[in-house]
Amino acid sequence: MPNAFIRKLQSFGSLVENDISALQGLTANARNVPARSDLIREGDRPGPMFVVLDGWAQRYKILPNGTRQIVAFLLPGDACDLHVGTLAEMDHSIQTVKAARVATIGSGIMERVMDHHPNIQRAMYRAQLTDEGTLRAWIVSMGRRSSIERVAHLMCELYLRASRIGLVHGEGFELPLSQIALADALGMTPVHVNRVLKDLRTTNAMEVRRGTMIIANPVALAQIAGFDENYLHRRMRQAN
Amino acid sequence: MPNAFIRKLQSFGSLVENDISALQGLTANARNVPARSDLIREGDRPGPMFVVLDGWAQRYKILPNGTRQIVAFLLPGDACDLHVGTLAEMDHSIQTVKAARVATIGSGIMERVMDHHPNIQRAMYRAQLTDEGTLRAWIVSMGRRSSIERVAHLMCELYLRASRIGLVHGEGFELPLSQIALADALGMTPVHVNRVLKDLRTTNAMEVRRGTMIIANPVALAQIAGFDENYLHRRMRQAN
DNA sequence: AACAATCGTTATCATTTATCAATGTGCTAC
DNA sequence: GTAGCACATTGATAAATGATAACGATTGTT
Structure with a gap:
């Protein structure tokens, strides 16, 4: 069975054999990460994009008064932003919720793959817009x-x-x-x-x-x- | 003086003469929009990307019970998402707050310009990540x-x-x-x-x-x- | 098995925020 | 100038939610 990343992208638009094997290659380097460990912390300089293949993670922020706000959940198949690499530093942290399996993809590599696989590109765009829609839905929830x-x-x-x-x-x-x-x-x-x-x-x-x-x-x-x-x-x- | 879109992108990374004139061309078709008019409504099928050159706009959503939640403010220079065109329909509406000047850019055109102007591309990526950061900051505010x-x-x-x-x-x-x-x-x-x-x-x-x-x-x-x-x-x- | 740690559950009381209502203020249309 | 309207302001009261505390259940560790 294709991994969760592939399954998620498929749910946003059909992929052909060629696309799938490219994605397999990108996620071949997956590693296991224990529960409750930070993948990246606020203030860190962002590195490659990573993808949760299994397990859950969460984006969160700790406030000066010690309280915490979780800002998003990453389920299997979810990835952090494609272009974070262009930022000087993270404005929030990302942590596994339970033991997870995580692959990392250099953003240059991802871009090249997207250039050659329009299906993947379209699915990635949709995934990102969906993430933004989810953020907005959370705001609506908390506000009203x-x-x-x-x-x-x-x-x-x-x-x-x-x-x-x-x-x-x-x-x-x-x-x-x-x-x-x-x-x-x-x-x-x-x-x-x-x-x-x-x-x-x-x-x-x-x-x-x-x-x-x-x-x-x-x-x-x-x-x-x-x-x-x-x-x-x-x-x-x-x-x- | 360069328009607000150019000024905003400049604040995210330096642009050269060539970049600036390209952006001037993209925004040459700006039109005036009166206050409180919807640029696009929830459920509409998204069209070209648009850019607010002057005046304010807001993204918002009306709930079944009649209440409203504003989800973002668009100031001069701000643009709606580059890839909305790939979605079937809008999940929220966008409306001018006061009389505004708005340019529209076909997403295909914008992508071509970004391909030929890496400075613009980088600035656009940063702008988008900043928008997402702002959404997260709003969630943090409302939550904690x-x-x-x-x-x-x-x-x-x-x-x-x-x-x-x-x-x-x-x-x-x-x-x-x-x-x-x-x-x-x-x-x-x-x-x-x-x-x-x-x-x-x-x-x-x-x-x-x-x-x-x-x-x-x-x-x-x-x-x-x-x-x-x-x-x-x-x-x-x-x-x- | 014993223990510690984390989490879930419930009750009580305190605080924040919403709701309702009334009035004021500035602006626009006629 | 005045009526009408949207918005700002304030007070009184109600409802929702937070804070604290106590205890039970579950889970993992030794």
């Missing part, structure tokens, strides 16, 4: 959604993203996030996350049990969240 | 900063961005945002924005008077905000 809507919305997002890369089995998928991590992602306190999760459990919308999210009632959850999957850009552009 | 810190932080951001393109005169700059708009950007209610602005005025940090922001005490304001300008990527990357 209630805490229960916010939690439900994040769960819908993660569910869809997980399903896209084949990580959903039955009605659930593995969610390696503690309530503390959820709180830091959603701008809430851990206790309040706990309350909200209890509410969602009580209304039979969803449930987290031993690290797996079970969405008993996807429709109800999406309704609570006011979830509109448009920003994940699953629809393909039609030819003119 | 108090309302007064949040307001102060946005003001610091806008001040720096305005100063970058030469819009700061003396100790202030034009801020064409109502308290309602600020509330919709900051995830607060207008009344609360008003109270916070009063606090900031009382502590002599800053003041908004008839559409101009006056930062009496920039140091105090940045301190309140916990502002770290790193994410705006003003530092240039040094050669190896």
